[in-house]
Amino acid sequence: MSSTSFPRRSFLVGGVRLSAIGAAASSLANGAFAHASRIARNTEPGGERILVVIQLTGGNDGLNTVIPHSQDAYYRARPTLGQKPNAVHQLDEHVGLHPKLGGLAELYRDGQMAIVHGVGHPNSNRSHFRSMEIWHTAEPFRPVGRVGWLGNLADQLLAEAPGTLPALSVGGRESVLSMRGTTATPPTVPDDRGFRLARTSEQISAERARLSATERDLQGSSKGRTADQLAFLRMTARTAYDAAERMSKITSADAKIAYPDTPLGKELRLVGQLIRGGFGTRIYHVSLGGFDTHASQASVHGARMEQLNGALTAFQRNLMEAGCSEQVTTFVFSEFGRRVEENGSRGTDHGRGNPVLLLGGSLRAGQHGTRPDLTDLVQGDIPSTTDFRGLYRQLEADWMGLEPFASEKVDAPKIV
Amino acid sequence: MPRFSLPSVAPRQDAPVWDRAAAAHVLRRVGFGGDETAVTRAVEAGFESTLAELENRRDHAPSLVGPAVEKLVSLGNLVPLQSRWMSLILGDGAPLLERVTLMWHGHFATSNAKLGDVRMMHVQNELFRSKGLGDFRELFHAVAKDPAMLVWLDGNQNRVGAPNENFAREVMELFGLGIQGGYTEKDIQEAARAFSGWSVAGRAFEFRAEHHDKGEKKLFGRGGVYSGEQAIDRVLEHPSCPRWIAWRLLDTFVKPDPEEALVQRVADVLVEEKWHIGRTLGRLFRDPVFLSREARRARIAGPVELVVGLVLATRAEIPPVDAVRAAGVMGQTLFMPPTVKGWDGGRAWIDPGTWLARHNWLTDFALAKGLDAAAAFGPAKRTGAVDAVCRVLVPEGIDDSMRAALQSAADSAHSDGHALHKVAALVITSPEYHLV
Numbered sequence: 001m002s003s004t005s006f007p008r009r010s011f012l013v014g015g016v017r018l019s020a021i022g023a024a025a026s027s028l029a030n031g032a033f034a035h036a037s038r039i040a041r042n043t044e045p046g047g048e049r050i051l052v053v054i055q056l057t058g059g060n061d062g063l064n065t066v067i068p069h070s071q072d073a074y075y076r077a078r079p080t081l082g083q084k085p086n087a088v089h090q091l092d093e094h095v096g097l098h099p100k101l102g103g104l105a106e107l108y109r110d111g112q113m114a115i116v117h118g119v120g121h122p123n124s125n126r127s128h129f130r131s132m133e134i135w136h137t138a139e140p141f142r143p144v145g146r147v148g149w150l151g152n153l154a155d156q157l158l159a160e161a162p163g164t165l166p167a168l169s170v171g172g173r174e175s176v177l178s179m180r181g182t183t184a185t186p187p188t189v190p191d192d193r194g195f196r197l198a199r200t201s202e203q204i205s206a207e208r209a210r211l212s213a214t215e216r217d218l219q220g221s222s223k224g225r226t227a228d229q230l231a232f233l234r235m236t237a238r239t240a241y242d243a244a245e246r247m248s249k250i251t252s253a254d255a256k257i258a259y260p261d262t263p264l265g266k267e268l269r270l271v272g273q274l275i276r277g278g279f280g281t282r283i284y285h286v287s288l289g290g291f292d293t294h295a296s297q298a299s300v301h302g303a304r305m306e307q308l309n310g311a312l313t314a315f316q317r318n319l320m321e322a323g324c325s326e327q328v329t330t331f332v333f334s335e336f337g338r339r340v341e342e343n344g345s346r347g348t349d350h351g352r353g354n355p356v357l358l359l360g361g362s363l364r365a366g367q368h369g370t371r372p373d374l375t376d377l378v379q380g381d382i383p384s385t386t387d388f389r390g391l392y393r394q395l396e397a398d399w400m401g402l403e404p405f406a407s408e409k410v411d412a413p414k415i416v
Numbered sequence: 417m418p419r420f421s422l423p424s425v426a427p428r429q430d431a432p433v434w435d436r437a438a439a440a441h442v443l444r445r446v447g448f449g450g451d452e453t454a455v456t457r458a459v460e461a462g463f464e465s466t467l468a469e470l471e472n473r474r475d476h477a478p479s480l481v482g483p484a485v486e487k488l489v490s491l492g493n494l495v496p497l498q499s500r501w502m503s504l505i506l507g508d509g510a511p512l513l514e515r516v517t518l519m520w521h522g523h524f525a526t527s528n529a530k531l532g533d534v535r536m537m538h539v540q541n542e543l544f545r546s547k548g549l550g551d552f553r554e555l556f557h558a559v560a561k562d563p564a565m566l567v568w569l570d571g572n573q574n575r576v577g578a579p580n581e582n583f584a585r586e587v588m589e590l591f592g593l594g595i596q597g598g599y600t601e602k603d604i605q606e607a608a609r610a611f612s613g614w615s616v617a618g619r620a621f622e623f624r625a626e627h628h629d630k631g632e633k634k635l636f637g638r639g640g641v642y643s644g645e646q647a648i649d650r651v652l653e654h655p656s657c658p659r660w661i662a663w664r665l666l667d668t669f670v671k672p673d674p675e676e677a678l679v680q681r682v683a684d685v686l687v688e689e690k691w692h693i694g695r696t697l698g699r700l701f702r703d704p705v706f707l708s709r710e711a712r713r714a715r716i717a718g719p720v721e722l723v724v725g726l727v728l729a730t731r732a733e734i735p736p737v738d739a740v741r742a743a744g745v746m747g748q749t750l751f752m753p754p755t756v757k758g759w760d761g762g763r764a765w766i767d768p769g770t771w772l773a774r775h776n777w778l779t780d781f782a783l784a785k786g787l788d789a790a791a792a793f794g795p796a797k798r799t800g801a802v803d804a805v806c807r808v809l810v811p812e813g814i815d816d817s818m819r820a821a822l823q824s825a826a827d828s829a830h831s832d833g834h835a836l837h838k839v840a841a842l843v844i845t846s847p848e849y850h851l852v
Contacts, residue, residue: 129530146757165768175747175754187769190745195769198776200783204841207825211818211846226713226851229672232763233716233771233847240768240775 049362049399050275052284052330053150054264055176056308058292059128060334061301062354063372063382066115069096073374077341081297081348091115094371100305103313104357112316112325112361114415116391117369118353120336120384126350128292131335136178138389138406149392150283151181152405157282158184163239167283168274171267179285186283192266194247194274195240212238250277259318260310264288268315276322282400291334295345308332316359325361329399329416332357333388339380352381356391358415362399368413386412432707434463436811441712444852445669446470446701447511449725451792452808467701470511471694480504480541494534495737498750501541502736505724513549516693518720519668520544521750524559524591525758526568528751536564536619537751549694552661552686553652556591560648561614561621569756572616574608576629584608586756587651594663597656599636606633610647658683658691665697670706671714672762678705713812713851716765719746721852722774726781726844729808730792745773766850775845782841789836798835801826805839809849818846 068074069085070093088096089105095115097105107113123140124131134140136148147155150167157166158181167186169179179186189195201208251273259269264286271284288308293301312330319325337354353372370385377383390412396404399416432438439458443450447470450458458466480500481489488496505514521544528537540562547555559565566572571583584607588599613628614621633642635650642650651657662682666674674682682700689695705711717725720743727734740750747770753759781787796804802822806814814822822839829835843849 146755177755180755185764185767187767189769190773195772197772198779200841201775201779201845203783204779204825204838204845206828207821207838207842208845210824211821211842226710229714229716229763229851230847233766233850236766236768236771237775237847240771243768244772 048282048327049401050282050284050328051150051153051395051400052271052286052328053178054312054330054332055178055285055287056291056304056332056334057132057287057289058334059131059336059338059350060291060304060354061293061297061348062334062337063340063348064297064301065098065101065305065357066117066355067096067098068094068372068374070094071374073340077374079342080346081342091367095367098302098305100302101309103309107313107316107359108365111365112320112359112363114358114363114365115367116356116358116386116413116415117367117371118382118385119333119356119369119388119391120353120386121388122384124336124352124384126336126352128335128350133177135333135335135388136176138392146180147182147405148176148178148180149396149405150178150285151184151186153283153396153400153402154179154184154186155181156402163235165239165243165279165281167285168281169285170270171263172287176285176287179283186285189247189270192263192270194251194270195244196248197241197244246277246279247274250274250279253277259314260307262307262311264307264311265314268311272315272318275319275324275328293338293347294343294349295347297342297347312359320361327362329358329360329363329395331391331395332359337382340374340377340382341380352378353384354382356388362416364415368415388412391415432704432709435459437712437813438463438707439466440811441707442466442701443470444721444725445706447515448505448721449728451729451731454728455811467698471698471701472510480545481538489534489538492532492534494528494537494751495740497534497538497541498740499736501750502724502740505720506727506736506739512694512697513545515668516548516697517541517544519664520548520555520559522753522758522761523664524562524565525753525756526562526564527753531564531567533564533567533619536567539619540564541751549697550692552691552693555693556652557645557648559591560587560644563616563619563621566614566616566621571611571614574612574614575627576609576612579605579608579612579629581605581608583614584611584647587611587648590757592648592651592660593654593656594660597654597660599654599656603635606635606642607647607651609633610635610642611644614644652691658686662686665693665700667761669697669700671711672716713848715852716762717850717852718759718761718765719743719748719770719774720750722746722850723777725852726778726809727786730787730840732781732786732788732792734786742777745777746770747773774850778844779841782844783837787837787840789833789840792840793836796832796836798826798829798832801829801832801835801839805836805843809840809843 063074064081064083067083067088069088069090075082083099087099089099089102090096091105091108104113121134121140138149154167158164165187166184167179169176169186169188171191172188175188251270254273254277259265267286271286274281288304290300290304316325319328333356334354337351338348339351342348372382387410389406389408390410392406393404393409394412394414394416396402436455436459439455442463443454443458446467481497485496485500521541526537526540528534531537543558543562547558566583569583569586570580574580574583581604585604587607588597588604589595593599609629609631610633613624615624615627616622630641632639635642635647636654640646659679662679663674666679666682682696685699686696700706723739723742727739743749747765748759793804793808802819822842825838825842826835829838
């Protein structure tokens with residue numbers, strides 16, 4: 001077949017003219033951009049509230065994170081892993097933070113941190129997979145949810161402003177269940193450099209821009225499935241290119257701030273840059289793995305605590321310096337805590353209740369919930385005395401001003 | 417020209433022309449696509465012969481793992497298994513068989529992320545290969561007892577008095593009836609009782625009678641002392657079941673969101689063909705809807721489809737493992753679907769992050785590595801670059817505004833060869849190319 005006999009209709013079949021689709025997509029996209037800049041203005045200090053969720057994957061040993069240094073039972077249960085009272089950063093006569101969490105202890109003293117003791121969920125079977133699913137979907141009873149609690153928030157924000165980026169995961173490739181929405185598919189920023197275009201695409205950037213410009217100028221109406229699909233693809237592509245451009249501007253203008261050179265440090269640096277730069281995203285999700293410490297826990301867990309401390313402290317101090325700490329709440333959780341008694345391999349096995357840490361300038365700082373009493377355990381575990389769903393509800397409704405995901409109302413101490 | 421053979425008559429429309437666009441559509445949909453020569457051959461051979469070739473090519477071993485890979489798999493390494501499957505998808509296997517295997521992998525989604533057992537993942541994949549084009553009832557029964565599936569959905573932890581409903585729920589919601597399939601929570605609980613005692617021992621299915629609930633159960637309004645096998649039979653008898661499977665076939669092979677009447681029509685064929693997937697697909701491919709305008713370029717390409725389609729079209733020689741990784745970065749890692757629901761597909765493939773992943777991989781492919789322009793498009797001056805590239809990548813043709821932009825890219829290239837690379841990069845990063 002010779003090249004001249006190509007049908008000269010639209011690029012693709014279906015009788016849909018490329019030009020028509022371009023126009024439809026651009027009207028959608030223009031609306032989106034208008035809204036994006038509105039959000040951007042609102043994230044100036046005093047602007048819209050932001051939620052940052054940090055997931056500690058593998059079951060963080062909360063007992064060696066928030067340490068009951070006054071309880072003899074702690075030292076009896078942890079002959080090799082117990083942290084000595086004088087090494088712990090004591091917050092009061094009962095509890096203190098892990099020796100590597102000095103930065104967080106200072107933030108606590110500065111009223112930038114809250115601790116909720118004994119957080120967990122009913123129906124625990126101590127499986128990582130299952131427990132994480134429960135935290136992600138806020139559903140301890142139904143087997144498997146499809147939509148996550150943060151995805152639900154993203155859905156609502158996206159409905160208000162199509163074509164924007166209400167939620168972002170930073171780091172990692174796999175999308176997390178908590179971020180999945182019904183309509184929103186919050187993207188994952190693959191690494192700490194943020195969205196960016198491959199260098200090769202510079203060779204075609206002029207023509208790509210020219211193509212977009214052509215589409216924008218043409219008039220027409222679109223119909224049919226192919227047209228809808230194309231309009232969707234075009235809008236997403238524009239959001240993507242726009243996000244890459246804005247991210248690159250924000251990060252290159254704001255590259256000097258010192259964060260620890262660790263995976264979490266670099267990821268939180270990006271989150272901090274985007275918040276300070278008014279990127280417009282309102283929900284961020286970041287993970288740190290390696291908490292499943294069944295053997296030789298002390299050094300592994302200590303390194304994790306150090307990474308967490310360095311990154312979180314830099315992040316929070318940064319937001320404070322930039323004057324936007326009051327619009328950001330950071331929620332740090334793990335799927336479960338670990339057994340009170342250490343095992344025979346100087347590690348700990350899967351447990352239950354666990355402290356949740358929160359950072360931010362608008363929190364009810366201090367300690368909440370029931371401090372664990374290590375002489376009163378449930379099958380060797382710290383009981384779950386606060387249902388995490390009661391905390392979610394406050395973050396969803398009271399903090400973000402959105403509809404909570406779980407229908408069931410459970411009580412929890414006030415944190416915001 | 418196609419003979420049309422679904423039962424009730426579809427809405428009348430003009431018979432589609434058997435041209436390069438139609439041939440490329442058939443190659444893309446029944447298989448994963450082909451190069452310019454394949455399209456030319458298909459146009460010459462005609463619709464029926466082209467289809468028969470894609471459906472029946474059995475000159476390649478359908479088995480996933482040969483002795484060399486077997487050793488690596490036994491060591492628990494997923495990468496050789498992923499690469500081997502990708503090499504079959506890239507053309508060493510039978511096109512329709514590979515496509516159907518990928519479809520069932522998504523339908524009966526099981527992930528090695530939870531399982532951590534490459535052997536079990538392999539066994540499950542062989543099951544999709546051996547039964548995926550045959551009687552769906554056999555496939556369903558076999559998958560239900562597949563060790564990977566039972567571990568994945570905790571079906572092996574379901575005992576009388578301590579039921580685990582996870583498996584029973586997915587048997588209805590995901591495998592057999594669909595989320596709005598007309599079953600109740602009670603049906604799930606009763607089915608879970610029927611499945612109690614199913615277990616896995618040493619990577620094999622095991623029935624443990626002492627853990628089985630021998631009482632009467634009530635499923636879809638009818639009581640009986642059902643075994644697990646009988647519960648699956650009851651699901652298969654439910655009117656939603658053929659519709660759900662018909663929906664899956666239409667969504668994979670024809671178009672997204674197929675209308676209810678079409679779903680029912682294909683469901684009727686499925687039952688008439690005694691649940692034979694290969695024969696049902698054969699009739700579906702010969703139905704007017706398959707070549708219809710509304711089906712052309714109506715689906716958003718999944719990452720595997722996108723990467724493989726491009727590699728085949730351009731005759732690129734890239735290691736299968738690179739194709740595995742490329743699809744993974746775009747959101748589809750073989751043997752690791754994200755949830756029990758598999759890959760949602762359609763628009764869920766595309767978000768700003770995955771779009772940039774596509775854009776970046778594709779521009780690198782076209783401009784830095786992978787694409788051999790001479791092999792893909794033949795020799796061409798920059799004046800002929802647009803036609804040379806579009807003949808291969810867009811047999812449907814392009815409109816004037818697109819052509820002008822592509823031509824200006826060719827004009828500003830620093831050589832004739834560079835012109836082909838630039839035009840190809842622009843075409844494959846255009847949203848249009850991501851519709852298949």
